[in-house]
Amino acid sequence: MQDSLHLLKTRRFLPLFATQFLGAFNDNLFRTSMVLLVIYGIYGDPQQEATFSAVAGGLFILPFFLLSALAGQLADSIDKARIIRIVKTAEILIMIVGAAGLLLHNVPLLLVALAAMGVHSTFFGPIKYAVLPQHLEDSEVLGGTGLVEAGTYVAILGGTLLGGVLVYQHADGFHVARAAVAVILVALIGRWVGGMVPPAPPQADAPPLKMDWHIIRASVTLVNATLHIRRLFIAILAISFFWAMGAVLAAQFPPLVKNGLGSDQHVAxxxxxxxxxxxxLGSVAVNRLLGGHVSARYAPVSALGMGLFVLDLYRRVKWWPEIAPGEKLRGLTAFLALPNSWAVVLDLLGVAIAGGMFVVPLYAFLTTTVAKSETARTVAANNIVNSGFMVLATLILTLAVQLGVTVADSLLIVAIASVIAAWLGWLLHKACD
Structure with missing residues (x-):
């Protein structure tokens, strides 16, 4: 970790890191504000709430599936810093729409803004990883990738906490005006910082810009061009299983807390x-364990660790004491005072640490195993497959909810997927390490 911290002092990394940080922060500030407003302030039916969470997750991911091929073509063929400036300008306009949705308590408008943020992230996604091998030394890429992932999740934390504080301030009502102002302000700062990212022109051997606007054909062509390489095929499948598990967990957190644990938005x-x-923590720890060397050595045990923690979480949630009819949802203090509450928190922490250790080396592997002129398209192909898995996971989750599967039971889907992810991690380790 110490070896990679020096990157935060350099212009070749810090502006990109800050731009990604602010983007993730704002994304989660908006999404948390939206979810808490809808789950705790607009809807009142458990099935309706779980369905909304799943649909919202699917809408955010769908643009990755449809538009990643276009994003990859652009990022490898023109200056990536220029694309960053365009994307961050678009974020300002999107957040104006999102702010209007918050102020009006308008669910369709909120979902439109959420889908637009998915488009924004689709075009920024390939860049944040493809720039790293272009601006960093080979020995710095794993550390840089770990910092980007760690910073992303610290930003998620910050945006999540601020969204909760701004939206639900008192027991008798919602106050979304501050959140509406905040998402626009952060977008403006993100655009300013994004303008400082150093130029990242296309490599000399990069293909000329020739856009294929047929999104299905372009996506199929891009994925086929990438997945025929066995090591990339395995790595992308492993990452996809990770994000599919993450999609299920993220979609179910608010309804899991409210309907499974009988607790309020502060616990969520x-x-x-x-x-x-x-x-x-996992993103930082794996860089220390691997000593900067890109390797899938710890992928199998990390994935199995995720599964074991999820199984223990399932066991505890399944037998959690229900609240009495008419009783208020438990607050944070009341929740933490219950037996096994800290065990639930530790299970979540364990799942997340193992997840960070699993996925960071795989992303570094994607960007270092191909020519620099192909990194954005490789990441874009990965995003297409990832998003396909995530959309499929949310569809399965939505169907399961409609068929009466409880939020707690849906955790078993994650546990099963972790075994497959461990197997894929083992295959990649044997093939490349």
């Missing part, structure tokens, strides 16, 4: 915060 915020801290 705690869960999101613990998860964010855990992934950040």
């Amino acid at each position: 915020t705690l869960f999101l915060a613990v998860f964010s801290i855990g992934v950040a």
Whole structure:
């Protein structure tokens, strides 16, 4: 970790890190504000709330599936710093729409802004990883990737906490005006910082810009061009299983807390915060363990660790004491006073730490195993497959909820997927290390 901290003092890394940090912060500030407002202030039916969470997750991910091929073509063919400036300008306009949705308590408008943020992230996603091998030395890429992931999840924590504080300030009502102002302000700062990212022109051997606007054909072509390489195929599948598990967990946190644990939005915020801290810790720890060397050595045990912690979480939630009819949802103090409450928190932390240790080396592997002129397209292909898995996971989750599967039972889906992720991590370790 100490070796990679020096990157935060350099212009070749700090502006990109800060831009990504602010983007993740604002994304989660808006999403937390939206989810808490809808779950705790607009809807009142458990099935409706769980369905909303799943649909919102699917809408955010769908643009990754549809538009990543276009994003990858752009990022490898023109200056990546220029794309950052365009994307961050678009974020300001999107957050104006999102702020209006918050102020009006308008669910369709909120979902439109959420989907637009998905488009924003689709075009920024390939850049944040593809710039690293272009601006950093080979020995710095794993550390830089770990810092980006850690910073992302610290930003998620900050945005989550601020969203909870700004939206739900008193027991008798919601106060979203401050959140509406905040998302626009952060977007403006993000645009200013994004303008400081050093130029990242296309490599000399990069293909000329020739956009294929047929999004399905472009996506199929890009994925086929990447997945025929076995080591990339395994790495992308492993990352996809990680994000599919994450999609299920993220979609279910608010309804899990409210309907599974009988607790209020402060406990939901705690869960999101613990998860964010855990992934950040895992992202940093794996760089220290690997000594800067890109390797899948710890991927299998990390994935199995995720599964074991999820199983223990399932066991505890399944037998959690229900609140009495007419009783108020438990606050943070009341929740933490219950037996096994800290065990639930530690389970979440364990899942997140293992997840960070699992995924960071795989992302570093993607950007260092191909030519620098192909990194953005490789990350874009990864994003397409990831998003496909995540959308599929949210569809399965939505269907399961409609069929009567409880939030607690849905955790078993994550546990099963972790075994497959461990197997894929083992295959990649044997093939490349």
